[in-house]
Amino acid sequence: MNKRVGKQTIELKTKPRIIATTSVVGPKEGEGPLSMYFDKILKDDINGEKSFEKAETSILIDSIKETIFKGNITEDKINYIISGDLLNQLTATNFAMREFKIPFLGIYGACSTMAQAIGIAAMLIDGNFAEYTIAATSSHFSSAERQFRMPLEMGSQRAPSAQWTVTGSGSMLFGTKGNFPFVKYVTTGMVKDYGVKDANNMGAAMAPAAVDTIKQHFLDTGRKPDDYDIIATGDLGSIGRKITQDLISEYGFNLGKNYIDCGEEIFDHDRQKTHSGGSGCGCSAVVSTGFLYKGLVEGKFKRVLLVSTGALMSTTSSLQGESIPGIAHAVSLEVGV
Incomplete structure (x- = not known):
């Protein structure tokens, strides 16, 4: 099959x-x-x-x-x-x-x-x-x-x-069994590199990869942004989220109010002094296993598109003046039929 x-x-x-x-x-x-x-x-x-x-x-x-x-x-x-x-x-x-x-x-x-x-x-x-x-x-x-x-x-x-x-x-x-939330689609991303070298602006480095994966998910599945209660990128922060929202609109997709970023949601940035927001492997992990999963279990959400984003740099590549490649992978988490 x-x-x-x-x-x-x-x-x-x-x-x-x-x-x-x-x-x-x-x-x-x-x-x-x-x-x-x-x-x-x-x-x-x-x-x-x-x-x-x-x-x-x-x-x-x-x-x-x-x-x-x-x-x-x-x-x-x-x-x-x-x-x-x-x-x-x-x-x-x-x-x-x-x-x-x-x-x-x-x-x-x-x-x-x-x-x-x-x-x-x-x-x-x-x-x-x-x-x-x-x-x-x-x-x-x-x-x-x-x-x-x-x-x-x-x-x-x-x-x-x-x-x-x-x-x-x-x-x-x-x-394999039980009345639990499930994974419906898996969209594997491609590496995207638009030449950003600033390790203090990873949101800008990762945003093109997020845009590419989200766009491709919609094209592959035939779904639209409104088909999801929440579209959550992993850790672009406030800067990367805005870039993503602007760039994907050029492909005709309006993410709208149901688009959030895990890095922007996890902290109160003004009060906690976290600048552009959260990041790290644990960022989308704790938001998805906490806020998003519990929202699905409680019936607040029926479909969630989680798009974790990564900056594929290393200490060596940064010291050698390399740019920062980005990657994003998407999974749809759903309840119901």
Whole structure:
């Protein structure tokens, strides 16, 4: 059976079910406007560990373990974990997987990793390669700052266009049965690079990829923006969201009031001084496993298009003067028939 729809989209005929989700966030995220939707809010961002990197590993472990518990199954029933993070060679994720006896696929899509993981986890179910899978990601403000920008101890000033890496982890458990929200479409993005080199303006670097994937999703599926209750990009922030909204209108699509950005929603930017908004693998992860998933379960939303966006740079590429390639992956999360 051919499940491809158009150029870049797959229609999942079996509708893989999202049985349970968990969101774990840091204290700053817990003070933001979406705090009521998060399952666990840390008292401090080091979470009792000796380093920020170990703390990130610990919140990923907490998120996955709680999701397994909520799903009322045991580890031996789960066929795959698909997960990734921002740190060198997936440090946080690889170390977290020592705690689980589950086959593991480590992936890297920068901040697009959550939608990428959801797509792979759902396709494994739909292809009858697995009965249960988990999609998860994590990020941590301080570990990301140390790797990609400047260590916090240096007290560097942040540009107004800069984004605040979310301290958080989100995970989803997928299965084949039950009256749960499901994944209908997976649209895999292409790398887009329009020459942006400013690492303090990742929203501008990622926006063209978001536009390309959203446009292609509509062309492939025949759907329109109004077919979704929410269209949520991953972490473009306020600047990237506006660019995306302007650029996609040139293709004849008006995203309108149902378009939000996870990075813009997770913080109160004026009060919390997060400048352009949130970012990081954990950004779209905790918003999708918290606000969006619970909205689907409670009947507030029937269709959500999650478009996680990633800036595919590295510390090496930035020092060599390279531009910042962007990527975006889209998954439709739905309830009903």
